[in-house]
Amino acid sequence: MFKKLSIALAFTMATSFAAYADDLVFTSWGGTTQDAQKEAWADPYTKASGINVLQDGPTDYGKLKAMVDSGNVSWDVVDVEYDFAIAAAKAGLLEPIDFAIVDKKEIDPRFVTDHAVGSFYYSFVLGYNKDVLKEEPKSWADLFDTAKFAGKRTFYKWSAPGVLEIALLADGVAPDKLYPLDLDRAFAKLDTIKKDIIWWGGGAESQQFLASGEAPLGMFWNGRIFAIQQTGGNVAASWNQNLTAADVLVVPKGARNKEAAMKFLATATSADGQAVLATRSGYAPININAKTRMDAAVVASLPDAHSEGQINLDMGYWAQHRDEIAKRWYDWQAK
Amino acid sequence: MLLSYDRLGGLRFGLWAITIAICLFLLLPVLFIAALSFGSSQWLVFPPPAWTWRWYGELFADPRWLAAAWTSLKVGALVTICSVVLGLLASFALVRGKFPGRLWLKALFLTPMVLPVVVFAVALYALFLRIGLSGTLIGFVIAHTILAFPFAVISITNALETFDKSIEDAAILCGASPWLAKWKVTLPAIRLGLFSAALFSFLISWDEVVVAIFMASPTLQTLPVRIWGALRQDLTPVIAAASTILVVLTLILMAVAGLVRKVFAK
Amino acid sequence: MVTATADIREPFRWTGMGYAVPALLLLAFFFVLPVLALLLRSITEPELGLQNYAELFATSTYARVLFNTFLVAGVVTLFSLLLGFPVAWLLAIMPQRWARIVFAVILLSMWTNLLARTYAWMVLLQRTGVINKMLMATGLVSEPLPLVNNLTGVTIGMVYIMLPFIILPLHATLRAIDPAILNAAALCGAGRWQIFRRVLVPLSAPGAAAGALMVFVMSLGYFVTPSLLGGTANMMLAGMIAQLIQSLLNWGLGGAAAFILLTVTLAIYALQLRYFSGAAGTAGGR
Numbered sequence: 001m002f003k004k005l006s007i008a009l010a011f012t013m014a015t016s017f018a019a020y021a022d023d024l025v026f027t028s029w030g031g032t033t034q035d036a037q038k039e040a041w042a043d044p045y046t047k048a049s050g051i052n053v054l055q056d057g058p059t060d061y062g063k064l065k066a067m068v069d070s071g072n073v074s075w076d077v078v079d080v081e082y083d084f085a086i087a088a089a090k091a092g093l094l095e096p097i098d099f100a101i102v103d104k105k106e107i108d109p110r111f112v113t114d115h116a117v118g119s120f121y122y123s124f125v126l127g128y129n130k131d132v133l134k135e136e137p138k139s140w141a142d143l144f145d146t147a148k149f150a151g152k153r154t155f156y157k158w159s160a161p162g163v164l165e166i167a168l169l170a171d172g173v174a175p176d177k178l179y180p181l182d183l184d185r186a187f188a189k190l191d192t193i194k195k196d197i198i199w200w201g202g203g204a205e206s207q208q209f210l211a212s213g214e215a216p217l218g219m220f221w222n223g224r225i226f227a228i229q230q231t232g233g234n235v236a237a238s239w240n241q242n243l244t245a246a247d248v249l250v251v252p253k254g255a256r257n258k259e260a261a262m263k264f265l266a267t268a269t270s271a272d273g274q275a276v277l278a279t280r281s282g283y284a285p286i287n288i289n290a291k292t293r294m295d296a297a298v299v300a301s302l303p304d305a306h307s308e309g310q311i312n313l314d315m316g317y318w319a320q321h322r323d324e325i326a327k328r329w330y331d332w333q334a335k
Numbered sequence: 336m337l338l339s340y341d342r343l344g345g346l347r348f349g350l351w352a353i354t355i356a357i358c359l360f361l362l363l364p365v366l367f368i369a370a371l372s373f374g375s376s377q378w379l380v381f382p383p384p385a386w387t388w389r390w391y392g393e394l395f396a397d398p399r400w401l402a403a404a405w406t407s408l409k410v411g412a413l414v415t416i417c418s419v420v421l422g423l424l425a426s427f428a429l430v431r432g433k434f435p436g437r438l439w440l441k442a443l444f445l446t447p448m449v450l451p452v453v454v455f456a457v458a459l460y461a462l463f464l465r466i467g468l469s470g471t472l473i474g475f476v477i478a479h480t481i482l483a484f485p486f487a488v489i490s491i492t493n494a495l496e497t498f499d500k501s502i503e504d505a506a507i508l509c510g511a512s513p514w515l516a517k518w519k520v521t522l523p524a525i526r527l528g529l530f531s532a533a534l535f536s537f538l539i540s541w542d543e544v545v546v547a548i549f550m551a552s553p554t555l556q557t558l559p560v561r562i563w564g565a566l567r568q569d570l571t572p573v574i575a576a577a578s579t580i581l582v583v584l585t586l587i588l589m590a591v592a593g594l595v596r597k598v599f600a601k
Numbered sequence: 602m603v604t605a606t607a608d609i610r611e612p613f614r615w616t617g618m619g620y621a622v623p624a625l626l627l628l629a630f631f632f633v634l635p636v637l638a639l640l641l642r643s644i645t646e647p648e649l650g651l652q653n654y655a656e657l658f659a660t661s662t663y664a665r666v667l668f669n670t671f672l673v674a675g676v677v678t679l680f681s682l683l684l685g686f687p688v689a690w691l692l693a694i695m696p697q698r699w700a701r702i703v704f705a706v707i708l709l710s711m712w713t714n715l716l717a718r719t720y721a722w723m724v725l726l727q728r729t730g731v732i733n734k735m736l737m738a739t740g741l742v743s744e745p746l747p748l749v750n751n752l753t754g755v756t757i758g759m760v761y762i763m764l765p766f767i768i769l770p771l772h773a774t775l776r777a778i779d780p781a782i783l784n785a786a787a788l789c790g791a792g793r794w795q796i797f798r799r800v801l802v803p804l805s806a807p808g809a810a811a812g813a814l815m816v817f818v819m820s821l822g823y824f825v826t827p828s829l830l831g832g833t834a835n836m837m838l839a840g841m842i843a844q845l846i847q848s849l850l851n852w853g854l855g856g857a858a859a860f861i862l863l864t865v866t867l868a869i870y871a872l873q874l875r876y877f878s879g880a881a882g883t884a885g886g887r
Contacts, residue, residue, distance in 0.1 A: 025553055030568035056553035058568060062847035063549075070464035074552060152728070157833070158848065198750060199833055204570040211378035212729050231377060326849060331662040333833035337793065337801050338780040340694040346793075350691040357688050357764065358703060361710040364721030364761070367731070371724060379724050381731050425624040432617025440621060442874055447632060449870045451822025453839040454859045457846055458635035481632050484624065542715055545824055562716045566829070578717030585712045589705070 024260050027056040028079035028119075031204055032227065036280035037079070037119075041268040048267070051260050058202075061088075064252055068093045073254045076261040077268075079119050082111075082246045083161055086319030089115035095251040101262040107269055110312065111286040116248035117269050118286030120277055123222045123242035123303040123310070124162050130234045132216035139240050140170040143217060144193050154209045154218030157199035159322075159329035161245050161313040163190070166219055169241055169311075179314045183325070187332055199333075210235055226282035226301055239306035245313045246286065278302065365582055372575035379572065390576040400577060403561035410472065410557060411540040414479040418536035419529060421480070422487025429488070430495040441488075448485035452545040455481075460549040470552025478546045483536035490535060494528020495521075527599050534592055636863070643856030653857035663841070667861070670837040673752070673827065674820035677759045678813050681767045684760065686809070689771035711765040719829050722758045723749065726830070750832035758830040759820060766819065767812040774808025814873045818866055838862045 026042060028034040034057055042053035059078055067073045080088070088094050094115040102117060111118030128137050133149060143153055143166070155163050164181055167189040173182070190197075198215045200206035203224045209215040210225075211233045225237045249268060251261045267273050274285035275293040284302045285291065291299050299305065318325070337343070343350070372390055374383030394400050429441050447455065459478055460469060468474035498521065506516040522529070544559035551560045558577070565574050643653050657663045692700055710718070725731055726749035733745040748754055782804070786796045824839040831837075836844070838858060845855035 027553075030564050032569070034568075054553035058564060060847055062850055065850045066461060066464055070461070072464045072467055072469065074470055202567050204568055208378050208570050212380050212727075214727050214729050233378070323849070330844065330849075331660070334662050334665060334836050335834065337783050337796055338694055338775070338778060340696065343694075347691075350687050353684070353687040354691050354703060357684055358706045360761065361706055361764065364718045364725065365710060365713050367725055368717055368721040371721070380729070381724065421624045421627065424620040428617045428619070428621035432620065434615045434618045440625075442870075443628065444624065446867075446870070447628070449818050449866055450636070451824075451839055451859075451862050451866060453822065453824045453842055454636065454639070454863055455632070457842065457855065457859065458639035459631060461639065461852075462631070462635040477627070477631050481628065484628075538712060542712075544716055559714065559716055562714070562720075566716065566720060574717075574720060578714060578720065581714045581717055582709075585709065585714075589708060589712065 022257075023052045023054050024076045024257050024264055025054045025056055025074055026077045026079075026264070027059055027075045029059055029202070030057040031202070033203065033223070033281055033283070034079075036277055037268075039280060040276035041264070041273050044273070045264055045267045049260070049263065051257075053264070064088075065093060068253050071254055073252050073256065075252055076255045076257050077264050078250050078252060079247050080116075080250055081160060082116070082248050082315040083318035083322055085116040085248045085250050086113065086315055087322050088250065089113065090319070093253055095253055095255060095258060095261075097251070097265065098259075098262040101259075102266045102269060106271065106287050106289055108286050108288055111246050111248065113248075116250045117265055119247040119249045119268070120274070120281065120283040121244055121246035121286055121303065122283045123239070123244050123306070124156075124166070124219050125222045125225060125242045126217065126238040126240070127210055127220040127225045127235055128217040128238070129210055129213055130236055132213045136236070136238070137217055138238055140166050141172075143219070144170045144189065146193055146196055149217060151217070152196055152198045152209075152215040153193065154198045154200050154206060154215035156206075156219060157201045157333075159326040161315065161318050162219065162243060164325070165243055165311070165313060175241065175309075175311045178311070179317045181317070181321075181325075183328060187328075190332075221283075222303060223282035239309075241309050241311055242303060242306055243311050243313050244303055245315075368575050369579045369582065372572060372579045374572060374575075377572065379570070390572040393571075393573050394576045394580075397573075399556070400558075400561060400573075403556045403558045406555055407541055407558040410475045410479060411537045413472075413476045414483055414540040415533050415536045417476060417480040418483040418487045419491075419532050422484055422491050422532050422536075423529065425484075425488055426491040426495050430492050431500070441492075444488050445485045447481050452482070452543075456546040456549045459546065463550070469550065470555060472555060475547070475550050475555065475557070478550055479540040479543055480536075482543060482546065483539040486535040486539060487532035490531040491525065491528045494525035494531075498524050527596065530592075530595060530599060639852075639856050640860050640863070641856075642852050643854075643860050646853030646856070653853045654860075656854065657857050657861070663858070666836050666838060666841045669835060670821060670862075673755055673759070673835070673837060674817050676752075676756055677763055677820045678817045680756065680760045681763045681816050682809060682813050685764050685767035685771060685812070686805075688764075689768045689775055689808075692768065692772045693775035707765050707768060710761075715762070715825060718761065719758055719826050722754070722761070723829060726754055726757065749830055750835075752831075752835055754830035754832075755827050755835050758826045759823060762826065763816045763820065766816050767809075770812040770815070771805060771808045774805050778804045810876075811873065814869060818869050818873075821866055821869075822862060 024045075026037070028037055034055060038053075038055055042055070045051070046053055056075065059080055061080070061084060064075065064078060064080075067075065085094070096114050097117055104112060107117060108121075111121060126137055126140065126143060130136075132151065135148070137143060137149055142149060155166075164183065164186040165178055167186040168178055168182060169175065171185060171189045173185075198209060198218075200209055200218070203221055206218070206220050207224050207228055210218065210220065211228050220237070222237065222242070225235055228235050249265055251258065251265070255261055269287055271285075271287045271289040271293055274287035274290035277283070278285040278290060279294055279298050282298075282301060284304055285294075291304070303310065337346075340347070371379065371381060373386045373388070374381060375385040375387040375389070376383040425444055429437060429444070456478075463469035463474050468477070502524070503516050503521050506520045507513055511519065542559065543557075544563055547557045547560045548563060551557065556564075558581070562574055562577060565571065644651060646653075688703070692703055695703075727733070728745040728747070730748075732748065733742075736742045736746065737744075748757070778801070783796055783800055786800050791799065821837075822839050823837065824843060827835060827837045828840045828843075831840075839862065842855050842858045842862070845851045845858060
């Protein structure tokens, strides 16, 4: 019996390793966005190359670092936040992108570095529930005006570009004077509404808060508002001073299928791949030729259609100060 | 009088009131989740605007949920076997053995039960990465076996302690080999303990989420990992549908376990 | 290994030890070793020394998390005990057919998937949730109560999970008490309240203490429920360890926090073994 068991165990061990040998592992944040990435990138990639793409997630920076540190990297392509990618490249966690395979010319120069290429980009917008609010909030300052707009407001939970900038803008800082961030001022502004904040940790949670009226207003990824509207929710967004940020794709150092990973990046950043993703998700393409392949109505709903007053979050600044801001952020949150 | 049901007097109604309230408290989420799974609102508005089977349809149409259930079942079954076998051997050592440090050994064996799971999960994850066991079935089985093992030890030692060893010795005196005596006499006698050990081991693996989050890989996700991911990413009512099915499975398992106990006890 | 003769009679010094070897090896390699390695990182990363511990105790946030952890564990234990005692009491003496139903309810809730239960509470307790809607409809409150993302949410969710762990051992202890003792007290002229306070409570104390310690220890290390039902101000040690390692990539500090949690847990565990080992077995075993 024991012999049988050990043979069975050895067999399952062998097969579970085999699953890794040729397949490419793509890791992202799950949910509707990853479904869209699978459809737009992984499926055509598999069709063209014959390489199976396994979906994993959600992205976890601790796991990523632990994998690279131990030399046992099971993720080949990972969707990460832009500022993390810059910091991680500096820490030596990422493979350089092979621009012989990935076409750099087609990528919006805002969203490409030596170690990362854009995945998609999005704006933080002020979203609100029209069933609950009688008046329409129009600016970030309204988000902090609890007298005029009663009820909870929801903000992104994690330390990342966005919330602090919104607090400063609401406090009257001019967009071109945002950086370097005045952290004291930002936290002081946030303190004024801290007890009215509900934090959302992921896109679906933010949608649930807004659509159910749990928090009738807040900051959101533009694609998520678009998605609620698609399912008939009575919500809207104010694009005034919308803040752009991006997700990027990286290849962890020591990834098993480096070349296949680079080819995957080429598919992902291609005009077609980006056009399909943008259509499915409501996020904007980072390929400059993608828009010509998309429906005009969809193009009109993207951040590009709201470039007036748009502000680009400074990823370089964030990459540099990521750790110290994170520390202060979680300290402040836990108070 | 305080320990006699018939003579409690007015106190009886007070205790009943509290007990019924607690029972409702314990049942509330279980019933609510079932109701939620039939609600039509994608955003978990309750009471919902309408009732629907839609989420069950989505659940069964998604191969990832079925794959996760299958993985959970596989891991659970292997963990049950490993944990019961190891627990049985260890219990023999603890109950029958006479060696210094026996109580320390028992304390060590029960430690995985009290050690904060998150500490164990993080530590084991670091080790598994180094030796290439992360994201493998065998890694899952090892991790869950360690968590389930203390419960197997408790169930089996309890049973073994109440079993009169002289019966086994008698079998040996009648010519049975010690192994045969254990197989034919002792094991059947402690079958209820073995059964509890198996049940607990399976349930612990089946329900475990923290270690599983760290161990999971794209090819290997247990049901709790899938639910955890969905909770953080989708929050769709499909989770409620999956949970309701789990509750129904639990009810079936409880009924079967009750039946088996009855048969065994005879 | 173990020989047949040694097994049945020989008073050899290491009799029966061999049976424990497989489990011992498994635990040594995959339990003790990795945990020690993690603790080692707390004094070697980023460099050799105790700076991680210094930072942990010097930073007010971490001190608050520590305080929170004990506060939540304490509050949860107290409520579980207060609510669990009457149930265990009635359960110990009620007619079998009723007891069977109550047991079934307890086991059903205990065996239902942990995430499923927590998820249900998330939706039940929110501002627009069923409980708040009912309270508003009955006019008890004029605006929704904050029941989730705070200490209240964590307490409700955790008491819910812990109740069975206190009811079951208490029930076992209460059942084992000989009613004749209580009758004797009554014959000696003691009143109900006196019997309750002077006889019943002390006699059930071992079960209560074992259950309470169990619940306290389990609550200290809880991760899932606080992170789903608590707010950012309710972070507990386990959640902090996960955050330090997952989001901040700080294995050294995470290891130090793990060490603190581990020490406290093992100390309480040792206490439990020392004084309540019998009853503790019941707590885990049922």
